[in-house]
Amino acid sequence: MNDMSNSLPRWLRPDVLSMPGYEPVEPPEVLARRLGLPVEAIAKLDANENPYGPSPRVGEALADYKSYHLYPDPAHGEVREALANYIGVGAEHIVAGSGADELLDIVTRMSLAPGDAAVDNVPTFGMYPFIVQLAGGRVAKVSRRDDFTIDLDGIKAAVAQGAKLIFAATPNNPTGNVATAGEIDALLALDALVVLDEAYAEFAGKSYVKLVPQNDNLIVLRTFSKWAGLAGLRAGYGIMPQYLAELAMRVKMPYNLNAAAQVAMLASLQDVGGLMINVNKIINERERLREKLAAVPFLRALPSSANFLLCEVSGLEAKDVWHRLREQGIIVRYYHTALLSNYIRISVGRPQDTDRLVAALQEIGETVHGRA
Numbered sequence: 001m002n003d004m005s006n007s008l009p010r011w012l013r014p015d016v017l018s019m020p021g022y023e024p025v026e027p028p029e030v031l032a033r034r035l036g037l038p039v040e041a042i043a044k045l046d047a048n049e050n051p052y053g054p055s056p057r058v059g060e061a062l063a064d065y066k067s068y069h070l071y072p073d074p075a076h077g078e079v080r081e082a083l084a085n086y087i088g089v090g091a092e093h094i095v096a097g098s099g100a101d102e103l104l105d106i107v108t109r110m111s112l113a114p115g116d117a118a119v120d121n122v123p124t125f126g127m128y129p130f131i132v133q134l135a136g137g138r139v140a141k142v143s144r145r146d147d148f149t150i151d152l153d154g155i156k157a158a159v160a161q162g163a164k165l166i167f168a169a170t171p172n173n174p175t176g177n178v179a180t181a182g183e184i185d186a187l188l189a190l191d192a193l194v195v196l197d198e199a200y201a202e203f204a205g206k207s208y209v210k211l212v213p214q215n216d217n218l219i220v221l222r223t224f225s226k227w228a229g230l231a232g233l234r235a236g237y238g239i240m241p242q243y244l245a246e247l248a249m250r251v252k253m254p255y256n257l258n259a260a261a262q263v264a265m266l267a268s269l270q271d272v273g274g275l276m277i278n279v280n281k282i283i284n285e286r287e288r289l290r291e292k293l294a295a296v297p298f299l300r301a302l303p304s305s306a307n308f309l310l311c312e313v314s315g316l317e318a319k320d321v322w323h324r325l326r327e328q329g330i331i332v333r334y335y336h337t338a339l340l341s342n343y344i345r346i347s348v349g350r351p352q353d354t355d356r357l358v359a360a361l362q363e364i365g366e367t368v369h370g371r372a
Ligand SMILES: Cc1ncc(COP(=O)(O)O)c(C=O)c1O
Pocket: 047, 048, 098, 099, 100, 101, 102, 125, 169, 172, 173, 197, 199, 222, 223, 224, 225, 231, 235, 236
């Protein structure tokens, strides 16, 4: 055995050893066990998942598929054709992968050499710094402005200092706001690769994918996790200039998109109408939730173009609110970061989830302020 007590083993990267790791969400069964509750009592409003699940066609197609014993198509030919049809940009621009997360990883490793910097417009999705650090890159944090719009001057300054890659989510997670066309143009004018993360685009009804073929520094990322209810199958894709798509196809793991994910993506794309009914239900529920939250005195829900609401907590600790909801099986997202320490993020669930959540919040308010 090697004695590791005095020094780190020389075969590991010290920067990786000191990485904090991404904090993933726990599945409902694990949460239920931890909380001593039946799994049906869990309202999972912490990961922006789709409460209505996938299209019924997905289960049928998975059951009918006959080739699980064979490696899946490494070129994702059928999937890319179907995606091209869905988004209106040619298949030669599309690269599919195991969730938008994998595309983030591929494009980051294509762009950053160890020591290179990427702009992270905080607060935003926590995978960006994680993936940059794993690639040996540096994170150039640029804080969003008070209204959570991106700070173009700050980004320009970071690029002037050498940052090569810019991550911008629209709608942004967790703030829910979208980037404007003017902001996108300003980003594209910079000498950097812009990764526009549109994981929630279907809820916003707005996408910049059509800009990809005319811009050699724009990558748009999309996923089936949210609108299509496929978070568990890991299905995402990127739309990029052809020279980047060719490179990504060359350097990705050959069978990165498993057979089940390919089958499920195809089945979903044959039922866009059915899935969009669920998307619209979620959008309507988001607005109903926001109205109901207006009556909770210690919460201020921000407007959102996605399937979640970021809520500012005042007069109470956000962590206490998170904890007290959790004790009842209502799981929302709490952040351990200084920027968001007095916020919680609530994913939009079914109407019964909204009603349960709002009743629980009102009860928390009453126990704090005392009944009249
Ligand atoms: C902004 C953003 N991008 C990407 C993802 C990850 O998507 P996927 O499940 O396809 O990896 C998420 C998931 O929460 C997200 O919020």
